[in-house]
Amino acid sequence: MPKLSTVPPVLTDMTFFAELMSSVENCKKCSLCNSRTNVVFGEGSSHAELMIIGEGPGRDEDEQARPFVGRSGQLLTQMLGAMGFKRDDVFIANIVKCRPPNNRVPTPEEAKTCLPFLLKQIDIIKPKVLLLLGATPLKYILDKVGITKLHGTWFEFHGIKTLPSFHPAYLLRDPNQKKYAWEDLQKIMLFLGKPIPQKTQNSAKNHEN
Numbered sequence: 001m002p003k004l005s006t007v008p009p010v011l012t013d014m015t016f017f018a019e020l021m022s023s024v025e026n027c028k029k030c031s032l033c034n035s036r037t038n039v040v041f042g043e044g045s046s047h048a049e050l051m052i053i054g055e056g057p058g059r060d061e062d063e064q065a066r067p068f069v070g071r072s073g074q075l076l077t078q079m080l081g082a083m084g085f086k087r088d089d090v091f092i093a094n095i096v097k098c099r100p101p102n103n104r105v106p107t108p109e110e111a112k113t114c115l116p117f118l119l120k121q122i123d124i125i126k127p128k129v130l131l132l133l134g135a136t137p138l139k140y141i142l143d144k145v146g147i148t149k150l151h152g153t154w155f156e157f158h159g160i161k162t163l164p165s166f167h168p169a170y171l172l173r174d175p176n177q178k179k180y181a182w183e184d185l186q187k188i189m190l191f192l193g194k195p196i197p198q199k200t201q202n203s204a205k206n207h208e209n
Helices: 014-025 059-064 071-083 108-125 135-142 168-173 176-191 198-206
Strands: 050-054 091-096 130-135 156-157 160-165
Touching: 014 108, 014 156, 050 071, 050 168, 071 176, 091 108, 091 130, 108 135, 130 135, 130 176, 135 160, 160 176, 168 176
Parallel strands: 050 091, 050 130, 130 160
Antiparallel strands: 156 160
């Protein structure tokens, strides 16, 4: 499991966040910098209770320098709305901040090179919950494999409640899995004290771990 850096409290503010963003935007530590249009730093509240971590930017994200803005992003926005969140309420980031060519999965070298930036973001934001979308953040944050088996299972990452679930791109390919993703999200809602629809409340409680 990767270790979080320790950010002095006096620096845990927007000034430090801006400095980190500058470091990311000027990063040339791996070959992804050669093919990117933009760095996708992440966006949302620097004091978010919920931080969402995906795999990496796609074409739309690379063009707009924003995470989750394509079809997957539209679905994620709907998912957040169902949870009672706006995108500005949470923080959304990825394992890598530059688009891998042809939207391929990041290599271990690319992921491990970029991971320190993400860990600093986590340390600054100090969310109550991390939501890992898909196999890639499951692998590099929790050092685990098997999203199909482990989705909806609570873990801890340096004291932060962490829950893996399916990536929206997977849900678009297989809509039958949306009901299971919704059960996962309800666990987060219950933990954060968010109201959930009465008709699904009992189901969510029955699936808590």
